[in-house]
Amino acid sequence: MITLDDIDRALVRALAEDATASAGALGRDLGLSQPACWRRIKRLREVGVFRGARLDLDAPVLGFGVTVFLGVKLATKGRVSLEDFERAATAIPEVQIVEQVLGLFDYRLRVVARDIADFERVLRRRVMTLPGVGNIDANVLLSEERRPGPL
CATH class of the missing domain: 3.30.70.920 (Lrp/AsnC effector binding domain/regulation of amino acid metabolism (RAM) domain)
Structure with missing residues (x-):
């Protein structure tokens, strides 16, 4: 199990809300530089916190009622x-x-x-x-x- 600090938890929450958010925008929101934010995201991916990014499809709109x-x-x-x-x-x-x-x-x-x-x-x-x-x-x-x- 990985130990997460407050910034890591904030990154996880932010990316769970919007997986398309850029490291620059996330860094600005969290008081980090873009490279520092990107390194944290990369580390979280490498240790398996993120299993991937998916689109949230609307099944009824696609014909699956x-x-x-x-x-x-x-x-x-x-x-x-x-x-x-x-x-x-x-x-x-x-x-x-x-x-x-x-x-x-x-x-x-x-x-x-x-x-x-x-x-x-x-x-x-x-x-x-x-x-x-x-x-x-x-x-x-x-x-x-x-x-x-x-x-």
Whole structure:
């Protein structure tokens, strides 16, 4: 684990808010020179604080009006079936997130689809045919009020 000072934490917060902010602008806001700010950002990247920069896409605007969270309980467990399931699930384009969880289900999947009929197609033809799948529970996203922010 890396030790972060107040300036590092401020950089992380600022970049989580706007990953396109320049080192010069961030430095001015934090009282650093552009090179000093750039070095701190570079160090944070090198130690793995930042895993990458992504665009925050609006799924409904792109035609994906349905988001469903699936709880998946595997019928069979073992190292091979977990790896096979994860590999196959991440290969499905509509599956945005695959999370191994502890509790009632073994995995939680976030799936996007154009509409309910499209989701049914994805569920029947892709998700239910994944290796080791036993029980599946679906929760349709009605609204998303808060998105995760910086830690």
